[in-house]
Amino acid sequence: MGKKEENSCVHCGADCGNNPVVWNNQNFCCNGCKTVYQLLNENKLYNYYNLEETPGIKEESTTEFGNKYAFLDNDEVKEKLISFTEGSISKVKFYVPVIHCASCIWLLEHLYKLHKGVRHSFVNFTRKEVDITFDEKEISLRQLVELLASIHYIPDLSQSLTDKKEDKSYKKLLYKIGVAGFVFINVMTYSLPAYFNGEPLSDKLQSLFSILSYILVIPVTFYSGSDYYISAIKNLLKKNISIDLPIALGIIVLFVVTSYEVLFTGGPGYSDSLSGLIFFLLVGKWYQSKTYEALSFDRNYKSYFPIAVTKINKQIEESILIEKIEVDDELIIRNKELVPADAELIDGEGRIDYSFVTGESTPIVKKPGDFIYAGGRQMGGIIRIRVKKEVNQSHLTKLWNQDKSYEKPSDSLKTLSDQISHYFTLIVIAIAIIGFTFWTIKGEMHTAIFVFTAVLIVACPCALALSIPFTFGNTMRIFGKRGLYIKNTEVIEKLSHINSIVFDKTGTLTQPNQNKVVYSGVELSSSEKEAIFSLTRQSTHPLSTALSQSFNGLPYHAPEHFVEVAGRGIFGKVNDINLRIGSEEYVTNSPTSQKKKTSMVYVAIDDELKGHFTISNQYRSGFNKVLSSLKQGFSLFLISGDNDAEADNLSEFFEKEHMLFDQKPGDKAAFIQSQQNKGNTVLMTGDGLNDAGALMQSDVALTIADKVYHFSPASDAVLEAEKFNQLANFIRFTKTSLNIVKLSFAISFCYNIIGIAFALSGNLSPVVAAILMPISSVSVVAFATFATRLAGKVKLRRITDD
Secondary structure, three states, X not given: OOOOOOOEOOOOOOEOXXXXXXEOOEEEOOHHHHHHHHHHXXXXXXXXXXXXXOOOOOOOHHHHHOOOOHHHHOHHHHHHHEEEEEOOEEEEEEEOOXXXXXXXXXXXXXXXXXXXXXXXXXXXXXXOEEEEEEEOOOOOHHHXXXXXHHOOOOOOHHHHOOOOOOOHHHHHXXXXXXXXXXXXXXXXXXXXXXXXXXXXXXXXXXXXXXXXXXXXXXXXXXXXXXXXXXXHXXXXXXXXXXOHHHHHHHHHHHHHHHHHHHHHHOOOOXXXXXXXXXXXXXXXXXXXXXXXXXXXXXXXXXXXXXXXXXXXXXXXXXXXXXXXXXXXXXXXXXXXXXXXXXXXXXXXXXXXXXXXHHOOOOOEEEOOOOEEOOOOEEOOOOEEEEEOOOOOHHHHHHHHHHOOOOOOOOOOHHHHHHHHHHHHHXXXXXXXXXXXXXXXXXXXXXXXXXXXXXXXXXXXXXXXXXXXXXXXXXXXXXXXXXXXXXXXXHHHHHHHOOOEEEEOHHHHHEOOOOOOEEEEEOOOOHHHHHHHHHHHOOOXXXXXXXXXXXXXXXXXXXXXXXXXXXXXXXXXXXXXXXEEEEOHHHHHOOOOOOOOOOEEEEEEEOOEXXXXXXXXXXXXXXXXXXHHHHHOOOEEEEEOOOOOOOHHHHOOOOOHHHEEOOOOHHHHHHHHHHHHHXXXXXXXXXXXXXXXXXXXXXXXXXXXXXXXXXXXXXXXXXXXXXXXXXXXXXXXXXXXXXXXXXXXXXXXXXXXXXHHHHHHXXXXXXXXXXXXXXXXXXXXXXXXXXXXXXXXXXXXXXXXXX
16 A cells, blocks of 8 residues: 555545654554554455555456356357347346345445446345446456356346246355354353352363353354355455454454363353354344335335337327337337337337437437337337337336436435445444453453454444435335336435426426417418428427327328427428428527517428417416415526517516526526526426436426326436426425434434444443344334335325325
8 A cells, every 4th residue: 555645644644744653664643543554454455445546356257266157158148148238238137145235235336346347237125136237348247247256246147037036045044043043042051050050160061061162153153154254355355345344353253262262271262152143143134134125115116107108009099108018019109209118110210329228329220120128219200119028117217217327416415324334344343443452451351352342243334324215215105106206316315405496388387288279371281281290290399299289180201301409490301391390590590580479380391481380388287386385495497498478477486587588408508507506406397308408407307297208317307297286395395304314314323322332331242232233223224214104194195185
């Protein structure tokens, strides 16, 4: 380890001052840092300091495992395991039975730190599954499995191919509990005379009992406790400090001291405490797992995100929820709409954007007969597809949840929790060493050993790490049942900090599908009307939808080409007719001629302006109620690409300087950025497709969903249109959830402080510490879960009633 700076502490980076503590030619700011550093150095944990600087590791797994996983290089095997592949990017789902705690989740969801070939990983805690997106140019499927195995997360490949999972690790855990329980009972039986007999036993009998107890405790130490050592060692080899490390240290210390006393001094050792410690640790692991399953929310959120698609039923189009889709159904996919299931392209040219899945936004051209994976977005005209596999809605929602096509800055509680958990183990080890040293100096070696072990066992960051996902996860479930679908738990926290709300007008405040359309200009021929209908039908913009519906019933002709310019209009060619449809500026290539009083869409055919359509606005039911409610606690803004004809009607809810009209997509994003530069946290509500820039720029992006539920990576949340009038209640409830998390943090901190204090005082045995550790995390998680559910019933009951 090199020096960070000339006079900086090697351990913590602080300035060492004029009189640094020196060890091994390294500077430290205090003896505490030096002691922890020495411990890390002795145990070869010094690579921990380089984890953030050199997150990639040299792949040497093939050498470690030989040809054990060579079968994964077989194309037939790969095809069965890999669920998606396009170019070099692939996705795979592994069943990993050893997942058991928050530390497992953190490590598996940060695999990209261990290998740059891993793009993204996501853990389903209750199903013990991890979804991994990886680049086969950087890491093969075989190397990925070897990477997982090298950190003691060995995937069960046979179970990964089926949904019927037999949890072999669960059986192994029960076997280990059985062995530890049997030994604990017998060792305690041998120890009872020493506990209750007023007179000491003879030396020979005491020695016999000690040896028998020691022989029995060996399989408990090396079999029942084996997972703790393997996990700790393999994580250290990958430069990660896991929560299993202090537990492993505590067990090893007790066993080494017991071995020394029994074999060399004839003393009784600590066989009873060691067997009891491992037994209660394993029971605690089982108890935690069962409790988390009972309390946990489904991290796939598969029940809470309805998406509708257009199905062709006997040449008639109908909108259905994706759960109604069946194999061989024919669907219509428009520009920017999502492909909901694995399908075959049967008509049209596909330009499929797989950025949801791979992070790469370059469209891939597909021809009729080509296969399209679920999760791709069409970036062109209408295509027709035939469904080949059943819809997996949890797959779609996970794609939405994992999207990382853009990053929004966040100083979140989760980040704080990760940082605390990251250093928690080192701090606990340091405290245990200090306690051990103190009692050793006092000459009480027996107490010193118990203090060292009890501190390592009783302190647990699990409650701290799990309070956020359980609280915010249950909030997501509560919201989902009431019509608000949240992308991930971080959105809940961001919503709680919102102080400014920006509304788009068209399709957000106004009600789609309830517009009056009037044409003014040169009379259109039937072929021109059919061309306008066919071209506007490609787009999902609210004004395009209004126009296509006004011509509904006319024959449809597939465009020869189609292009949509976000926020401005569309152009294309239908039956040799060139059309340009959109704003006056876009269609005529000249500035707006006069102030408009309504929404107008202009039409040019073969570069000749024909006229315009006037589209009247119909506002959403209860929009005045929701704006009045939000006005009480938030700064409200309106930005629209439309004209200012409605400015007077909206002045009751928005200040004059807070309304901006005739805004291009770039103008909207710039405005939101200007508000953020002023220190505001901004919620943007838009249609999810045509305001992508502004939505991405905002802190939280909200889409109002009507009959068709658009699925966009720019949206952090989707709100059912009929629940629009409850928006203020939803935002306020996020503040309640945040308070529950903070209270859970406080409970967890208090528990650890009190537990460590008792351990340091010598009044807490390792066995009792092993019992308290799982109980503490379960109690905090239970509090977070039930407090959120209770608050939801009390504060959001009105949403259900309405």
